[in-house]
Amino acid sequence: SQTIHQWPATLVQPVGSPLSLECTVEGTSNPNLYWYRQAAGRGLQLLFYSVGIGQISSEVPQNLSASRPQDRQFILSSKKLLLSDSGFYLCACTPDRYGYTFGSGTRLTVV
Amino acid sequence: AQKVTQAQTEISVVEKEDVTLDCVYETRDTTYYLFWYKQPPSGELVFLIRRNSFDEQNEISGRYSWNFQKSTSSFNFTITASQVVDSAVYFCALSDLNSNSGYALNFGKGTSLLVTP
Numbered sequence: 212s213q214t215i216h217q218w219p220a221t222l223v224q225p226v227g228s229p230l231s232l233e234c235t236v237e238g239t240s241n242p243n244l245y246w247y248r249q250a251a252g253r254g255l256q257l258l259f260y261s262v263g264i265g266q267i268s269s270e271v272p273q274n275l276s277a278s279r280p281q282d283r284q285f286i287l288s289s290k291k292l293l294l295s296d297s298g299f300y301l302c303a304c305t306p307d308r309y310g311y312t313f314g315s316g317t318r319l320t321v322v
Numbered sequence: 323a324q325k326v327t328q329a330q331t332e333i334s335v336v337e338k339e340d341v342t343l344d345c346v347y348e349t350r351d352t353t354y355y356l357f358w359y360k361q362p363p364s365g366e367l368v369f370l371i372r373r374n375s376f377d378e379q380n381e382i383s384g385r386y387s388w389n390f391q392k393s394t395s396s397f398n399f400t401i402t403a404s405q406v407v408d409s410a411v412y413f414c415a416l417s418d419l420n421s422n423s424g425y426a427l428n429f430g431k432g433t434s435l436l437v438t439p
Contacts, residue, residue, distance in 0.1 A: 243424045254431035255413065260424040270423060299365055308417055308425035309355065313367040 213238035217302045217314030224321055227291045230275075232317050234302030236283040242304040244285040246277055249299040261285060297321045325349075326416050328430035335404050335437055343399040343433045345414030351375075354418035356397045357427065358388065361411040370412075373397065404437045411435070 214237045224230060236242055246258040257270045259277035267277050274293050278286045285302055302314040325348040335341045347356065358370040371381060373390050381388050385402045401408055411434045415427040 243426075245424070245426050247429075255429040257423060257426045257428075260426050262424045268424065270426075301367065303427070305425060309372070311357070311369075311417075311427055316365045318365065 212310070213242065213304060213306065213312045215302055215304060215312050215314035217317060219317060220315065222317060222319045224292050224319065226294060226321055230287070230289040230292050230296070230319070232287040232300055232302075232319075234285045234287075234314055236285075236304050236312075239283075239304070239306040241282060242306045243308070244279060245303040246285065246287050247301040247303060249301065251298065255301065259287070292321045294321050326414050326428055326430035328412075328414055328433050330433045331431070332434045332436070335435070337406060337437055337439050338403050339437075340400060340402050341404050341435065341437075343401075343412050343414075343435070345397045345399065345430060347395050347397065347414070347416045349416060349418045351418035354416060356390065357415040357417070358397075358399050359413045359415065361413060361432070363410070367413070370399075401435075404435075406437050406439055409435060409437045 215234060217234045244261045247255045248258050249255050259267055259269055261267050261279045264279055264282055274296055275289050297320050300317045300319060303311055305311045327346045329344055333341060354375045356373045360368040360370055371388055378390050378392055387400045389398045411432045413432045414430045417425050417427050
């Protein structure tokens with residue numbers, strides 16, 4: 212079964228600073244990868260998904276971007292953080308749309 | 323488009339009470355998967371169950387049970403004899419072939435369950 216390593220667990224960043232969150236997957240090849248965001252007290256919103264290296268699709272327009280430089284590496288970035296970017300970010304993967312694995316999440320606070 | 327509705331935003335029960343969390347879904351596909359996840363305060367998602375659209379058999383796992391009814395597009399989750407450790411946010415989610423999001427799970431907004439002693 213697959214495992215997701217996601218870091219950091221907690222991050223406090225000032226408004227206007229850059230962001231880079233990384234997620235790596237073990238135990239599978241060519242998975243579909245996803246970034247979700249959960250704002251305080253709200254549900255899980257899909258931000259980006261990737262079906263292969265270099266293939267990124269965005270679900271909502273926002274201040275963030277994603278990249279997949281390697282098969283099992285998924286990166287979420289921002290050039291300039293906004294207060295509204297605060298939230299809990301989860302990386303997820305599935306090799307077969309049957310079994311989904313989630314990372315432990317990054318709690319981002321923009322101050 | 324697929325959609326998952328969890329109408330109950332918050333539920334509060336006293337320990338040992340039974341509680342049912344509702345989930346209603348919409349999809350145009352005949353093949354799909356339904357999931358339930360638990361999110362404790364620490365934030366990680368804990369997988370509880372997966373059901374495919376061709377298996378309507380209800381399932382029981384300890385104090386947990388799930389009632390899947392295609393006729394009403396519902397996949398409800400019941401906790402019997404609730405315990406304080408059951409306090410968490412519970413998410414229902416859907417994945418179907420018609421998804422144009424790389425088979426991303428589509429989540430409901432979650433139900434926050436508080437079990438008090």
